[in-house]
Amino acid sequence: MKIEKICCIGAGYVGGPTMAVIAAKNPNIKVTVVDLNEERIAAWNDDDLNNLPIFEPGLDMVVKEVKNKNLFFSTDIEGAIDEAQMIFISVNTPTKTYGKGKGMAADLKYIELCARQIAAVSKQNKIVVEKSTLPVRTAEAIKTILNNTGSDVDFQILSNPEFLAEGTAIQDLFNPDRVLIGGDNSDEGMKAIDALVNIYSSWVPKEKILTTNVWSSELSKLTANAFLAQRISSINAISELCEVTGADVTEVSKAIGMDSRIGSKFLKASVGFGGSCFQKDILNLVYIARSYGLTEVANYWEQVILLNDHQKNRFVDLIVNTLFNTVSGKKVAFLGWAFKKDTNDTRESAAIYVADGLLDEEAMVVVYDPKVKESKILDDLNYLQTRSGSENDSLLSVKSDPYEACKNVHAIAILTEWDEFKTYDWQKLYDNMYKPAFVFDGRSILNKEQLEKIGFKYYAVGASNL
Numbered sequence: 001m002k003i004e005k006i007c008c009i010g011a012g013y014v015g016g017p018t019m020a021v022i023a024a025k026n027p028n029i030k031v032t033v034v035d036l037n038e039e040r041i042a043a044w045n046d047d048d049l050n051n052l053p054i055f056e057p058g059l060d061m062v063v064k065e066v067k068n069k070n071l072f073f074s075t076d077i078e079g080a081i082d083e084a085q086m087i088f089i090s091v092n093t094p095t096k097t098y099g100k101g102k103g104m105a106a107d108l109k110y111i112e113l114c115a116r117q118i119a120a121v122s123k124q125n126k127i128v129v130e131k132s133t134l135p136v137r138t139a140e141a142i143k144t145i146l147n148n149t150g151s152d153v154d155f156q157i158l159s160n161p162e163f164l165a166e167g168t169a170i171q172d173l174f175n176p177d178r179v180l181i182g183g184d185n186s187d188e189g190m191k192a193i194d195a196l197v198n199i200y201s202s203w204v205p206k207e208k209i210l211t212t213n214v215w216s217s218e219l220s221k222l223t224a225n226a227f228l229a230q231r232i233s234s235i236n237a238i239s240e241l242c243e244v245t246g247a248d249v250t251e252v253s254k255a256i257g258m259d260s261r262i263g264s265k266f267l268k269a270s271v272g273f274g275g276s277c278f279q280k281d282i283l284n285l286v287y288i289a290r291s292y293g294l295t296e297v298a299n300y301w302e303q304v305i306l307l308n309d310h311q312k313n314r315f316v317d318l319i320v321n322t323l324f325n326t327v328s329g330k331k332v333a334f335l336g337w338a339f340k341k342d343t344n345d346t347r348e349s350a351a352i353y354v355a356d357g358l359l360d361e362e363a364m365v366v367v368y369d370p371k372v373k374e375s376k377i378l379d380d381l382n383y384l385q386t387r388s389g390s391e392n393d394s395l396l397s398v399k400s401d402p403y404e405a406c407k408n409v410h411a412i413a414i415l416t417e418w419d420e421f422k423t424y425d426w427q428k429l430y431d432n433m434y435k436p437a438f439v440f441d442g443r444s445i446l447n448k449e450q451l452e453k454i455g456f457k458y459y460a461v462g463a464s465n466l
């Protein structure tokens, strides 16, 4: 099938950047990204590129190059589905908050909604590509819905999981380690796989495009995220041991990372991993394993999440214990709220849970993040439903200037590894704080010696405080 028009349902962190790059690399294909959220589409269509709904380094330049040439953003979902030969599904699949599998399984209601919409609108054969991370065998459900429409339209379902990391999405899309495409072994299935391979091969070397069956592809995505998260929980477990034994986790990471079998990436101890994928995908893996009766497998992976929760709680305890066992009425400044640097995404950010833990201890929290909006920060906290919105409002405030945020506080906590934090005038920050002045570095980005010379009491995750 010759692909001339692509539709992508979901204009989020995955759909937006991925389609921008596909459009840039395939100027002869018209790519339309649709979304239910009118505000989000309006932001994508805003002439001022500073107003794009997501912040991602380099994204503005790619969007500028192709928007309204062969990349379009629209709320006309049906129109875009109707005209496209290939439809990507890139909607969110949050963890279920109700019913069976609550807190564990992926909520597939949006995916099902998309499948039903595609089924209702389509008049000609289409290739449907799962881009969202999904539980293994979701393609089967999509297929059943699509193939029971009563029409003779043929649908091929492919799984094409996204491996981009936020903050480096454009780089990852331009230069992927691999592109994974899962499809049916039938003639029609192979043709659909070829059609998608052709789109990627306009910039990705053929040897990096891997084709598998659908289930392997779906499971590979969950497995990749589980392995990555597991490395972080492993090093975070060691960080706790370092703190009590006098070892330093950055030295341990370096030493083990130089073993080429282990490798140096993803060995940075931190206040805990966040992001929309790791926790959700592992919970999903645990749920699937448990539903097949594989208790040991489920428990093994669940531990990655439990250790991550422990790491966030431990950071709260460190702050409270160090501030003489009480933070009631004390002010703690947060530098960073995003789940990692170079993104305005805050989903599952450790900062949310650390703030919640400190507010439970009656601390006041003042937040500065270079890219996250005030309303988002308060929404994140209110979403936990630990206390009322007005209580959160009175205990947590947001400043647009870091020096303002750190004025008259007892401690500064680093929650995100934004580069700019390293360039601040730390002497000035120190001068405006209560003494003794503490820094709790949840990302180990600052220079201990330098800060201690100024007079700070400095604590980093995994550093010996003996």
Ligand code: UDX
Pocket (backbone or CB within 6 Å): 009, 010, 011, 012, 013, 014, 015, 034, 035, 036, 037, 040, 090, 091, 092, 093, 110, 111, 113, 114, 131, 132, 133, 162, 276, 277
């Ligand atoms: C999401 C998932 O989090 C991830 O697991 C998956 O791999 C890809 O999709 P992301 O793009 O980061 O990732 O999510 P988000 O930024 O929330 O974007 C999803 C978009 O889909 C939202 O803009 C939402 O409005 C839209 N949507 C959702 C629809 O257009 N239709 C729906 O039925 C549901």
Ligand code: UDX
Pocket (backbone or CB within 6 Å): 162, 163, 164, 165, 166, 167, 225, 228, 232, 265, 266, 267, 268, 269, 270, 271, 272, 273, 274, 275, 276, 277, 278, 339, 340, 341
């Ligand atoms: C992840 C996967 O990397 C990506 O392939 C997949 O498509 C989506 O999920 P993302 O969540 O965007 O990407 O960012 P990632 O760089 O993986 O970071 C996840 C979290 O782990 C962040 O909170 C980050 O700060 C933390 N992290 C990462 C550490 O604490 N230590 C590390 O060594 C690496």
